[in-house]
Amino acid sequence: MHxxxxxxxxxxxxACALCSAPLLDTGERGLCGGCFAGLxxxxxxxxxxxxxxxxxxxxxxxxxxxxxxxxxICETSSLAVTRVFxxxxxxxxxxxxxxxxxxxxxEPLAEQMGRSVADWLLAETPFxxxxxDALIPIPQHWFRRLAARYNQSExxxxxxxxxxxxPIEDRWVHRTxxxxxxxxxxxxxxxxxxxxxxxxxPKFAPRVHGRSFLLVDDVMTSGATLDxxxxxxxxxxxxxxxxxxxxxxxxxAKAVSSKTA
Ligand SMILES: [Zn+2]
Ligand SMILES: [Zn+2]
Numbered sequence: 001m002h003x004x005x006x007x008x009x010x011x012x013x014x015a016c017a018l019c020s021a022p023l024l025d026t027g028e029r030g031l032c033g034g035c036f037a038g039l040x041x042x043x044x045x046x047x048x049x050x051x052x053x054x055x056x057x058x059x060x061x062x063x064x065x066x067x068x069x070x071x072x073i074c075e076t077s078s079l080a081v082t083r084v085f086x087x088x089x090x091x092x093x094x095x096x097x098x099x100x101x102x103x104x105x106x107e108p109l110a111e112q113m114g115r116s117v118a119d120w121l122l123a124e125t126p127f128x129x130x131x132x133d134a135l136i137p138i139p140q141h142w143f144r145r146l147a148a149r150y151n152q153s154e155x156x157x158x159x160x161x162x163x164x165x166x167p168i169e170d171r172w173v174h175r176t177x178x179x180x181x182x183x184x185x186x187x188x189x190x191x192x193x194x195x196x197x198x199x200x201x202p203k204f205a206p207r208v209h210g211r212s213f214l215l216v217d218d219v220m221t222s223g224a225t226l227d228x229x230x231x232x233x234x235x236x237x238x239x240x241x242x243x244x245x246x247x248x249x250x251x252x253a254k255a256v257s258s259k260t261a
Contacts (some may be wrong), residue, residue: 017109018096030112038093042086046071049223050086050248080230081241086248087117094247098219104150113246114159133211134169135161141175157216172204173229190224198232209237220245
């Protein structure tokens with residue numbers, strides 16, 4: 001991988017993308033060590049959607065009694081996506097990075113975050129990339145893709161793929177329509193907004209059938225987008241669909257926890 005590293009040196013600015021501190025030669029790429037350390041992993045999250053759990057549940061998991069500990073949302077709703085891995089909480093530096101990653105000039109940063117996500121998956125989770133036949137970045141609507149000529153989820157997937165060697169299939173899931181911005185919508189409204197927003201074109205159905213996939217997205221809020229993309233794959237006979245996101249918002253999980261508390 002040495003050659004790749006040399007190539008990265010050519011394209012990466014030699015300053016941190018967030019604080020502009022000069023980057024050290026040893027391992028700092030895209031972000032300085034200080035900014036990188038500001039990303040907050042979710043410890044002992046829900047085994048399905050990655051949401052932080054009430055303390056009582058994490059305690060019981062530590063004692064080894066509860067094997068499949070889920071958050072209140074996942075306990076009461078059925079989702080097409082089996083498991084979501086979230087690299088960081090959507091807060092502090094993760095918000096700034098996520099915003100930068102949406103701009104095409106920060107594609108190298110998004111790819112570097114993809115590598116960091118892959119390293120984290122290997123080190124911190126019971127992760128087995130060989131379970132997956134392909135990575136599938138969440139697609140944009142064709143019009144937005146045409147206008148921006150860039151999709152940050154693809155850039156993230158590129159970084160993950162370079163670590164794992166897992167192929168990327170970015171044509172197997174299509175966005176069927178323009179979806180209004182999720183903005184201030186409730187969980188139910190987000191689900192309705194995203195319903196059937198994706199499909200797998202019939203010509204790809206034989207390649208999806210019986211296979212396992214890892215969806216890749218930059219930010220998860222309610223999970224409605226990931227779930228509908230997973231649903232489209234399941235409709236074509238996908239065996240398993242998991243997802244990995246750079247950052248996970250806590251709004252939905254907090255709202256449900258406070259209602260059920
Ligand atoms: Zn920095
Ligand atoms: Zn959950």
